[in-house]
Amino acid sequence: MFFPWCLTLSLTVLICSVNLGYAATLVTDEVEALKQIAKTLGKKNWNFNVDPCRHDEPSWFTHTEDIRVNQVNQVECDCSFYNNTTCHVARIILKRQSLGGKVPPELFRLPYLIEIDLTRNYLNGTIPREWGTMQRLARISLLGNRVTGGLPIELANISTLLNLTLDYNQLSGNIPPQFGDFSSLEKLSLISNNLTGELPQSLAKLTTMKDFRISDNNFSGNIPNFIESWTSLRRLEIQGSGLSGPIPYGIASMANLSQLRISDLKGNESTFPLLRNNSNFKNM
Incomplete structure (x- = not known):
């Protein structure tokens, strides 16, 4: 008489045990990588006594009272591997964390990473090759x-890269010709650095470019005509870049361009192209 009830209870316990036993966890190599990344960044509030990818566990980072506007402390995982039992780190977003360490080369030890965002910290060092x-x-x-x-130049090997934002740092030297090898790049933003040299002709190959910003640098040479070939371009900022005119006239007829800022060019005064035939402009 009681056998069906007991069987049901036994099955319930068994199922619960199986679910608990196969909860998705972050692979050990990536846990060790995160420990080293935290050390390099100067990140001290990650709690490695819990799994970074287990959302049902207590928070793996310690909250502080100093909560800032737009502050983000996020490690996002993809736990869809091996029947949802294995996790890999997919995104690291640490905005306004007052991190005073170095840019961590150890991030390459996270092979499934699709986003690195370390915006507005105090990190020094160089961009890791x-x-x-x-x-x-x-x-x-x-x-x-x-x-x-x-x-x-090694960054150009990342065939999947869509967005490279390096504004407001102290970067120097030229834009490498190899940057023309980016096959998918849609945004390149280098505002307020100490970059020099001419824009390499190889950048003409960046036909997927939608957003290009190089203001407040020390470039030389003229604004290149190849910008006209970026038919997907929506935003262009060249203010106080060190470049000289003339401004390519073809810019005025770029069908997708809606935000255009060009000013403080070196050399002789440059005539701005007529824009009255382009109704897309929102900001100039």
């Missing part, structure tokens, strides 16, 4: 740090 081996990476932002050195 090791990042060029990350073949799933789509977005990098180091905006508003103290990063020095040049732009590593």
Whole structure:
């Protein structure tokens, strides 16, 4: 008489045990990588006594009373591997965390990473060449740090990269010709650095470019005509860049361009193209 009830209870306990036993967890190699990344960044409030990817566990970072506007402290995982039992780190977003360490080369040890966002910290050091081996990476932002050195040519090996934002740092040197090899890049933003040299002709190959910003640098040479070939371009900012005119007339007829800022060109006064036939402009 009681057998069906007991059987049901036994099955329930068994199912619960199976679910608990196969809860998705972050692979050990990536846990160890996060420990080293935290050390390099100067990140002290990650709690490695819990799994970074287990949302049902207590928070793996310690909250502080100093909560700032637009502050983000996020490690996002993809736990869809091996029947939802295995996790890999997909995104690291640490905005306004007052991090005073260095830009961590160890991020390359997270092979499934698609986004690195370390916006508005106090990080120093250089952009790691090791990042060029990350073949799933789509977005990098180091905006508003103290990063020095040049732009590593190895970054151009990241065929999946869509967005490279490096504004407000202390980067120097030229834009490498290899940056023309980006096959998917849609945004390149280098505002307020110490970059020099002419824009390499190889950038003409960046036909997927939608957003290009190079204001407040020390470039030389003329605004290149190849910008006219970026038919997907929506935003262009060249203010106090060090470049000289003339402004390519073809810019006025770019069908998708809606935000255009060009000013403080070197050399002789440059005539601005007539824009009355382009109704897309929102900001000039």
